[in-house]
Amino acid sequence: MTGQVNSNFQLAIDELKETLHADFIGLALVDLKKYHHGLKWRYVTGNISLRYRRIVLQSGKGVAGIVFKTGKPMKIENVEASIVDGDLYNYPIVVFEKLKSFGAIPLFRDDHVQGVLLIGYREVDRLTADKFEQFKHAVGPQFGPFHMKERLKDDFIEQ
Amino acid sequence: MTLLNNDQLTTMLHKLYDRTTEAMFFFGENGKILSMNEAAKQIMEPALYDKMLQGEADAICLTCRGYTSEDEQMTCVSCFMEKPQQTVSSFQLFLETKDLGVQPYSATYQVLDEEQHVSMLMLRNLTRQTQTSEVLHQRLRMQQVILAQENERKRISRELHDSVAQEMLSSLVDLRVLKYMGMNDKALEKLRQTEGSLMRLLDEIRHLSVELRPAVLDDFGLEAAFRTHIKNLEKNYGLYVHFESDVKERRYDGAIETVAYRIGQEAILNSMKYAQVEDVFLTLNEVDGQLQIKVCDEGVGFNVNDFTPQGTGLGLYGMRERVELVGGSLTIVSSQLEGTTVQANIPLKKERATSENHNS
Numbered sequence: 317m318t319g320q321v322n323s324n325f326q327l328a329i330d331e332l333k334e335t336l337h338a339d340f341i342g343l344a345l346v347d348l349k350k351y352h353h354g355l356k357w358r359y360v361t362g363n364i365s366l367r368y369r370r371i372v373l374q375s376g377k378g379v380a381g382i383v384f385k386t387g388k389p390m391k392i393e394n395v396e397a398s399i400v401d402g403d404l405y406n407y408p409i410v411v412f413e414k415l416k417s418f419g420a421i422p423l424f425r426d427d428h429v430q431g432v433l434l435i436g437y438r439e440v441d442r443l444t445a446d447k448f449e450q451f452k453h454a455v456g457p458q459f460g461p462f463h464m465k466e467r468l469k470d471d472f473i474e475q
Numbered sequence: 476m477t478l479l480n481n482d483q484l485t486t487m488l489h490k491l492y493d494r495t496t497e498a499m500f501f502f503g504e505n506g507k508i509l510s511m512n513e514a515a516k517q518i519m520e521p522a523l524y525d526k527m528l529q530g531e532a533d534a535i536c537l538t539c540r541g542y543t544s545e546d547e548q549m550t551c552v553s554c555f556m557e558k559p560q561q562t563v564s565s566f567q568l569f570l571e572t573k574d575l576g577v578q579p580y581s582a583t584y585q586v587l588d589e590e591q592h593v594s595m596l597m598l599r600n601l602t603r604q605t606q607t608s609e610v611l612h613q614r615l616r617m618q619q620v621i622l623a624q625e626n627e628r629k630r631i632s633r634e635l636h637d638s639v640a641q642e643m644l645s646s647l648v649d650l651r652v653l654k655y656m657g658m659n660d661k662a663l664e665k666l667r668q669t670e671g672s673l674m675r676l677l678d679e680i681r682h683l684s685v686e687l688r689p690a691v692l693d694d695f696g697l698e699a700a701f702r703t704h705i706k707n708l709e710k711n712y713g714l715y716v717h718f719e720s721d722v723k724e725r726r727y728d729g730a731i732e733t734v735a736y737r738i739g740q741e742a743i744l745n746s747m748k749y750a751q752v753e754d755v756f757l758t759l760n761e762v763d764g765q766l767q768i769k770v771c772d773e774g775v776g777f778n779v780n781d782f783t784p785q786g787t788g789l790g791l792y793g794m795r796e797r798v799e800l801v802g803g804s805l806t807i808v809s810s811q812l813e814g815t816t817v818q819a820n821i822p823l824k825k826e827r828a829t830s831e832n833h834n835s
Contacts, residue, residue, distance in 0.1 A: 354710065367753065372710040374682055375675055402748045408713045428668060 325359045328458035332435070333361050336451055340413050340436040342368065343423075344380040355380050355432070357409065367412040379407050380432040383420045387429050391419035391448050394440040409434065417443040421452055423462035431462055498580075498598040501587075506533040506556050509593070518572045518600075535596070540569040540577050549577075555584045568598065579605045617796045625688070625733060632687035635680055643677045682707075692736055696726050697759060700736055705757075714747050720759035727766060731821055734797045735759070735768050738805070741794050742770035742817040750774030750815060761823070765803075769818045776809035794819070 329341040340362040344355050354372035357380070373381040383390050392398050395416045404411055410418060415436035423431035435451050437443055443451075455464040479487070492499060498515035502508060507530050516524055519538060527534040533556065541549035549569045568582035580598040587593045650670050654663065684690070685703065692700035698720050705716040726732070739757060746755045752774035760767045791807070794817070798805040803821035 367713050370709055370713040370715075374711065375679060377711050405712055405747045408711070412713060426664075426668070428672075 324458065324460065326361070329359055329361045329433075331458070332451075332454055335454065336435060336447065338362065338435050339438045340415060340418075340434075342409060342413075342434045342436075343431060344373070344384075344434070345431040346384075355384055363413060365412055368409055371408050377406070379409055379418070379420050379434060383422050383432045384429050387422050387424075389419065389421045389448070389452070391443065391445075393417055393443055396440055410436070414438055416440045419443050419448045419451060421455070421464055423455070423459065423464060425461050425463070433459075433464075496599075500535065500596040500598075502535070502556070502592075502594045502596065504592040506535060507531070508534045515598075518570065518578075520571075520573050538571050540571055542569070542582065543567040543579075555582075567601065570598070575602075578602050614796070617793070618800050621793065621797055621800065625737075628687045632684045632690065635684040635687070636690055640677060640680050640684065643673065643680065647673050647677065689736075692732060693729070696722075696724055697732050697735055698722055698724065700732075701739060701757065701759065704736075704740060708743065708747070712747060713753070714743075715754045716743060717754060717756045718759075719757070722759050722761055722766070725761070727823060728801075731766060731801050731823070734801050734803070735766055735819070735821060737797055738794050738817070738819045739768055739770060741790050745790055745817075746770065746772040746774065746815065750776070752814075764823050766821045766823055767818065768821075769816065771814065771816045773814040776811050776813060776815045778811070779807050779809050 325343060329343055332338070333341045341360070342357045342363075343359040345358045346355050354374060356372050357368045360368055371378065373384075375381055376385045379390065395404075395410060395418070399407070399410075409415070413436060416438055417440050418434060418436035420432050420434040422429040423433055425431075433455065435443065435448075452464055455462075492512050495512070496514055498518055499512040500508060500515055501510040508527050511519075511524075511527070519527070523537055527537060535556065541547075541551050542555065543566065544550050544552065546552075555566070564585070565581065565583050568580045569577050570580055572578050579601040581601050582599075583597040585595050585597075587595055647670065650666065650673065654666055654670075658666070685707070689700050689703060691703050701718060701720070705718055708714045708716055727735075739759075743755050743757065746752060750772045752772045754772070756769075756771040758767075758769045760769075795805050798819050798821065801821050803819055805817070805819045807815070807817050809815035
């Protein structure tokens with residue numbers, strides 16, 4: 317990847333954070349050179365710690381892993397109500413960034429999920445259904461080769 | 476032995492009747508109560524006691540909740556009062572008691588006078604014995620469950636690792652060969668994607684196998700197994716585990732290694748779930764012929780003696796059971812502010828009744 321592309325992604329999520337008044341936005345990508353290796357949060361904005369850098373997710377693990385594997389959006393409006401304390405550790409990004417309301421969508425490239433874009437708020441119920449729609453539609457040409465394509469419309473993974 | 480005359484014997488029997496802790500009932504015809512001793516009065520609701528003394532037929536049924544047969548815990552089927560000839564002399568009976576609810580009793584029913592239909596029932600409280608045998612039973616069952624689970628996990632893990640993953644690997648090799656058999660760029664790109672998916676799938680199967688039961692544990696021992704586990708924890712959950720060990724490549728009995736590994740795993744998982752920490756400390760030592768495994772965190776602790784588990788509460792219980800399976804001991808020290816330390820000591824010399832070889 318060139319430096320040019322890198323800065324574009326960062327710019328894109330910074331802007332997205334502004335327009336949607338989000339507290340946190342993260343972009344997780346698989347290593348494009350190696351097909352099979354883990355999913356990492358490569359670009360973030362609004363982060364409160366650097367712990368996200370440690371996370372390398374397997375497919376099916378964590379927020380990014382689940383969205384990556386299923387290819388479907390995932391939305392949790394109220395973390396406190398939907399995830400019991402003892403289960404929260406399964407979603408490290410939510411713990412590290414103290415997110416209380418979040419949603420994530422898959423980013424496709426050539427019909428394969430290559431990345432996951434996450435929007436998060438640190439107060440419950442901030443990510444409403446409307447806002448999540450807005451978020452999905454905000455993914456445009458600024459994300460380069462990636463595009464948002466829902467395989468089944470409105471088929472969220474509700475936890 | 477001094478022979479007693481009749482008067483003395485009567486006096487002594489009277490004393491026994493008054494002083495004994497066994498509840499005694501004398502019944503007349505139709506189960507009418509003739510007399511009850513002090514011990515019987517003690518276990519009865521006062522209102523019930525009075526009512527029973529009024530001499531109703533089958534007054535004992537007011538308090539009796541049935542006896543234990545082979546079919547049921549508490550039953551009235553072929554009640555001992557009705558068919559005294561068929562009744563075994565001693566059986567377990569349940570009574571509704573004052574303050575304590577339904578309690579188990581060991582009962583003896585004896586017909587004293589067939590013609591006048593006088594009979595007697597003697598009861599000894601069994602609560603303590605019942606509890607003891609229940610705890611024992613539960614324990615044994617738990618240990619069997621643990622062993623069964625471990626064996627089953629091992630079987631599935633091996634199957635995934637040795638057969639499914641191997642098969643997948645050979646398909647991958649075939650696919651790679653295909654790439655050099657001359658095809659256009661479009662097909663080649665598609666092939667690359669398929670290869671990527673397959674490789675990811677292979678990875679997933681391997682992870683699944685390791686999660687169930689790491690083959691590393693059987694092949695290379697505790698230290699290696701923990702290192703792998705820790706690496707995965709850091710990647711998947713961003714948790715740092717600081718690991719210190721002096722056991723190096725030393726190997727122990729399969730059952731001991733399994734227990735030590737599972738304890739470590741469970742304790743770390745608990746810290747991760749509840750202590751709200753980024754760092755956990757794990758030490759593995761061999762001290763005085765004992766394998767010592769210690770997991771500490773400096774996060775939110777709990778009151779060991781009095782806490783309501785946030786989860787199932789089975790984790791702590793299971794850890795203790797596992798340790799006892801190999802004759803070891805488990806100590807948990809925790810406080811709200813200073814975090815939690817879980818330490819297991821497992822004797823390496825065999826001094827235990829049960830043993831199970833997991834490496835076989």
